[in-house]
Amino acid sequence: MSLKKRGVIAASIAALAIAATALTGCASEAPANSEGETSEGPVRIGVVPGGQPYWEVFVDEAAKEGIEVEIVDFNDYPQPNPALSAGDLDLNQFQHIIYLANHNVEANDDLVALGSTVVYPLNVFSDKYDDIKDIPEGGTVAIPNDESNRARALLVLQSLGLLELKDGGSPTSGVEDVIADKSRVKVTELGAELIPASLPDVDAGVINNDYVEPAGLDFADSLGSDSAEDPAVAPYTNIFAARAEDKDNETYLKLVEIYQTNEKVQAALKDYVGDGAVLVKLPQSELAEILTQAEDDYRAGK
Template sequence: MWHRDEASADSRVTSPPRQRGAPTPRSTILSTKSRTVKTLTAALALPLALILGACSSSAAPAASGDAASTGTVKIGVVGAGDPYWETFTEAAKEEGIDVEIVDFDSYDQPNPALSAGELDLNQFQHIIYLATYNVASGDDLVPIGATAIYPLGLYSTKYTDVADIPAGETIAVPNDESNQARALLVLQSAKLIELKDGGSVFSTTADIEPGSKVKVEAVAADFTASSLPDFAGAVVNNDFVAKSGLTSDQLLAQDDPSDPAAFPYINIFAARAADAENPTYLKLVKIYQETQAVQDGVLKASGDTA
């Protein structure tokens, strides 16, 4: 998803037209992927720097005037049913800020809504997802505060151990680039697949080595859990685990959120670039991070894994 050709007309290379159905030359595929990886790497550097700066600063954001004077702050999320959001809105209200939590069904909705001005903030994605979105869309959304790292897990309703999954079976993974790469790394750590060059945060299903134990099929992230009856297993994002009724008994493998390699998967509050220093929004981040009841709720909702 979301590859964007950023070459200008002047830089295009003239070549004979390719016949319909003819395979794309491998050199073209590699060149396109290389450009995409370089662009994503550059896009990822700024969010990482912003989050590092925010985490290293102990100073509270200074509020200018009455926070409530800006009106109700709309925050887009995926999973508004989690009880900690009510706790958060109550804590914000005590600080004079009215918050409306706007729920979305899938990951592809909150960022366009934020860009269009339908939201003031969103909180559903990790840094890599945001960087990928910005590169693909040309938008300039920015992280203004970190929340948590949630593990990504492989679930199954047919098998109770990774070793029990027969060779040749198929595993479902999210089809968006950032979560797909992370899911593939989970499957590789479980020894179900092997990725070219060891894999990375930019891996795709095209990087799966032919000799891998299982096959992999990419589906929309919000359908991974519901598709479990059709697959040997599925890598399911945290937002869809609880609402689909999955339990830890059905969890076969997951990545380690405490591993430094998981840092790019820190979930964040995102805002439009023009609002990066908005004192009300920064105060909301601080309320989320420092209200113990909110943090306890986040931990409970994640099954003590966040």
């Protein structure tokens, strides 16, 4: 399945690179301040990957509330947080709390979780097998190579009985924690965006929700996943992220509310992801606690 038609005015990574100087200049003219007052210009929200059609509905519904929104498309995960910190974006919405914690620690940044969106169960797919039990002894499973999703993928594979991790695993587990003589499979690390196309070359792959539908995969064909109902999955709640000085910005908080409660937005999201997402509404204070704990855990695990 090809990427769905972009439904909003959006910039590609290439366009951002070409227009970096211009974007930075715009950032000083149009951000909203901590009192919720927004100067002339749209609220720019970075997303990964581009072309998700529910954002078009979100933009339309925000406009009805008097908020102009521009969705900025990125092709991979490492880009939107630096762009947010630099002021090229006002918000981003692509990551879970663990990913943000890793970014903050590594970049010495202080981005915050403004509001919760959904939990995307992390799914295992295969081009060769229809059941997790059919994956052979010594088979190879591809997992994302970014630190937060790497650990989560390993925990998913452990929960499905494919491998065993040292000390039961943690949000900072790496491939070095796989106990080889107690594991059915080997793991190989790839960029998250590359795993769908690599399924013919491996026995299975752990694929982030963002890349499932664009790759023509169906959540109904998943061989297994983690559960949004598991308290241990709370740190993998996806969020709107903002700069620390904007955590009380009324305009930005209103956008979170629109995402969480607007029936048209929720219907469009459900239509796009099907059973691939579970809506989560956590208070900002709880998100802050989870983020702080995740940052502490990440520092301790380094």
